[in-house]
Amino acid sequence: MKIENLVTEQQNPATMKIDQLKTKELVQLINQEDQKVAQAVAMQLDIIAQAVDLISQRFKAGGRLIYCGAGTSGRLGVLDAAELVPTFGLAPQQAVGLIAGGKAAMFQAVEGAEDDQQLAIKDLQKINFSGQDTLIAIASSGRTPYVIGAVDYCHQVGGKSAAVVCVPNSKLAETADLTIAPIVGPEVITGSTRMKAGTAQKMVLNMLSTGVMIKVGKVYQNLMVDVLPTNxxxxxxxxxxxxxxxxxxxxxxxxxxxxxxxxxxxxxxxxxxxxxxxxxxxxxxxxxxxxxxxxxxxxxxxxxxx
Missing domain, CATH: 1.10.8.1080 (Helicase, Ruva Protein; domain 3)
Structure with missing residues (x-):
């Protein structure tokens, strides 16, 4: 599917005049659109639960949790991976976030990186991605070449993958073992997927990683008992x-x-x-x-x- 035909790239009829609204009105409108995110995620709970079970079983067996994405999607993956280490007492290599373009892309766009499938393969090879590991492939469009390349390589070495996208019938859904697809609709600002799509991805990642950490014994009652007392x-x-x-x-x-x-x-x-x-x-x-x-x-x- 061409990018211009994706639901995330369409103009939102509810926000066509947002540039003419008073400040209070425009933030109310953004808030109204944001409320659709939780509803979209709620429609994916069955598949999210399947992903939690899949990842936790593999994590218990010694597999790692590897996140992969470009742009906002990649940054969200790196964030989730980084925060698991102190919160749940993981070794840094147990949860790794990969972003197209490397560390520099966390702070500034790296042109062309997201279009390079071979770059994803090189990044996975650098961390010795293996068949024990599970890949969380994040791409709001469901068609990012860097992420598709990562999923293909994951399967070549016998790994498992779970995709997080925000469009139906995506390219990633054709290849990933599981696909979580909260459909949040057109963005408040056309194509700005750091907004509703990004929020949906963050919510899904919270559920996935927290669910896995609970399943592998990092939580007692509702307390993060494996917290690392490093400060x-x-x-x-x-x-x-x-x-x-x-x-x-x-x-x-x-x-x-x-x-x-x-x-x-x-x-x-x-x-x-x-x-x-x-x-x-x-x-x-x-x-x-x-x-x-x-x-x-x-x-x-x-x-x-x-």
Whole structure:
């Protein structure tokens, strides 16, 4: 499909006179259009759930989460990958964001990069993309050559892919293993897919990555228990999490964090069960790193021994 025929490239009849509106009216109009985004994403929940299950299974088996896109789509992927590391305690190589044109493209457009399929292959080869890994291919138009090249290479080496697009019947949908396609309609400003399309992509990526992190044991209750306490703010957050889950005071929670080698899930298990570091770590490993499962099994065992 030619780019001029894509729904994301059409003029929005509701905003044809936006340049003539008073400031309050124009921001109200943008807000009205934005409300369509959540509705469009809601229509994709079944396929998003399938993607979460696919990615989490592969991630547990040692596969990585690799994001790939150009322009706004690429920047959103890099952002999601970067934020997973401190939020959920990942090693940087476990979640990697690739953008057409490299790091420079995060701040300024790199002409022609998005049209180069071979560039995508080179970028994936640089990070040793393998059949264990899962590719999240992001392109609002569903036709970006850089992203299509990445998906093709992903499949050549035996990997799996999930595409995030904002148009129906896209080129990416023909090749990706799963395609998530929230159709948000024409943009407020014609063709400006950093707006509704970008917001939809961000919402989908939030669901995908957060869902995967929950499935692989990075969340206990609704707390990010694998947070890396790499600065004062995050250390205080880690201590608060230990307090909230173990009902210990701040001083005891800090001692648990230190005894657990600054690993919050292990500190929680130690605080809830009285186990030492090595035993708590072993219990977590045997229970798929799910804190809730460890606690439930421990309480069941403890209750049956009384």
């Amino acid at each position: 004062e703010k995050l250390e205080k957050r880690a201590i608060r999490i230990i307090q909230a889950t173990t009902e210990k005071d701040s001083s005891t929670a800090k001692q648990l964090l230190i005894a657990a080698h600054r690993q919050v899930p292990i500190a929680i298990v130690m605080g809830k069960t009285g186990l030492d570091y090595k035993t708590a770590k072993s219990y977590l490993r045997k229970n798929d790193n799910q804190v809730a499962l460890v606690i439930r099994n421990w309480q069941s065992k403890d209750g049956s021994s009384r």
